Amino acid sequence: MRNIDTDEFERLVVAELDLLPDEMFDGLENVAFVTEDRPEDGSLDLLGLYEGTALTERGDYGFGELPDRIVLYREPHLAACDTEAELRDEIHVTLVHEIGHYYGFDDDRLHELGWA
Template identity: 75%
Template sequence: MEMDAASFESLVIAELDALPDDMIDGLDNVVFVVEDRPEDGSLDLLGLYDGWALTERDRYGVGELPDRVIVYREPHLAVCEDEDELRDEIHTTLVHEIAHFYGIDDERLHELGWA
């Protein structure tokens, strides 16, 4: 599947807007970023939470750089066949990475069907 960066980012924004308010309202000092690929250039990683989970924040306050939820465009396009599948995968990636912000690990996400 092919899609330019601007169109992909629009889909990410639309899926982010569709998430429940109670999931989004608790996000403090978090930015959402779209990048083409992970630093290693692989297509294996769809997203990444880069920051400290709420459960690990003992010192956090003024002057801290924001945590980041990164969604990788090219890996998503490599695993999806059409736009509907792409929307679903972006949605799952956002939920998965936001869950890491709340301190939910990959094992629990697998149990819940979000990994």
């Protein structure tokens, strides 16, 4: 697929976030969505990452906590997709998957909810 720069990739991620159902965001608090070119190890295998503590595993969580992060990696997405339509679909799947980790859901639960 053609090279999509950082700004354009971020626009695609925001567009896909806007298309997600409202119920996915109902309990989502203190989460930053960010894009990066590649994971720290430089691989192209990881499309996204949830960094934080899932709601199901949190004890006391309050003021002063750094936000959890959901990271989408641009270069692995581009390497995995041949068209912009495929890229949009993969961004969507990655967002749903990582948001699911925030809620503590496994893949089976995501399918039950219709999120994957």
